[in-house]
Amino acid sequence: MTRLLTRSDLLAVLDPETALKALSEGFRHAGSPAVAGQRVRTDLPFPGTATALIPGLLPGIDAYTVKVNAKFPGARPALRGVICLHSGRDGELLALLDSATVTAWRTGLAAALGTDVLAAPDPAGEAVLGVVGAGAQAEIMVRGLRSLRSFRELAVHDTDPERASEFATRHGGRVLGTAAGVAAAADVVLLSTWSRAPLLSLADSRPGQHFTTLGADEPGKQELSADLLAAALLVVDDREQAAATGALAAAGLPATAADATLGELLGGAHPGRTSGTARSVYAPVGLPWQDLAVAWTAYRRAELRDIGTRIDLLG
Secondary structure (H helix, E strand, C coil), X not given: CEEEEXXXXXXXXXXXXXXXXXXXXXXXXXXXXXXXXXXEEEECCCCCEEEEEEEECCCCCCEEEEEXXXXXXXXXXXXXXXXXXXXXCCCCEXXXXXXXXXXXXXXXXXXXXXXXXXXXXXXXXXXXXXXECCCHHHHHHHHHHHCCCCCCEEEEECCCHHHHHHHHHHHCCEECCCHHHHHHHCCEEEECCCCEEEEECHHHCCCCCEEEECCXXXXXXXXXXXXXXXXXXEEECCHHHHHHHCHHHHHCCCHHHCCEEHHHHHCCCCCCCCCCXXXXXXXXXXXXXXXXXXXXXXXXXXXXXXXXXXXXXXX
């Protein structure tokens, strides 16, 4: 039997703290998988792209994921698809999960984790948080980050003023008219857009700021300029992937331009930020094992609480 987990099912079983713990453990232990994850992407003869991530693997979990996504920037939601959770023992299809929800959670929370590790310490919670792109990933990113540290204020910008206003209302923030305006106001800036040209450059930044860029997750997309990336302590989730399809590729930078991976910071192999005046950037691509970390957490909780619909695909 296969458990079908819809968006509402997933929201019933997931919480940021548990998912953050699963992702943090994954970053510490996923450095040298027995089988490397692969990303397959193609343009479509429609206004979108198709992407597959295989296989999602983590030490200690006897299962793997296969994810198939459609990305259509003009649609709401812009990402639609399914994650297949298979048994590692016999390939049984344990669950089918809504990909948009799992992807938003694993991407947003992994970004929150990287942001907390890299941003300058702020024990008094006096920093201003900036958001550029008020979509689903930003929603989870802010929720996750606020579970890790406090902020005095939130500033948000989106090309859709109504969406920016709704986001600001939900999170107690204010709307600004440009990405540069957000960067000028904020100490920590989170970007999650469909931009194909840099939204911020070195001139828009100041010493001590941190930027997390999620939008450069496939060829042609770019949120931060090459001069800002080069001037910052630059951390990625995977060097080769970032140089092939991520923020490094978009800026014309090689894999060696990345100072470290988030796994190296969490595992103690790199010290991370050592100066309060350093700029820092976290520029992930998103890795298949992250799908498994969140999907496995959701599946086990759904099994315990009998949430979701059980279907017999062989019947």
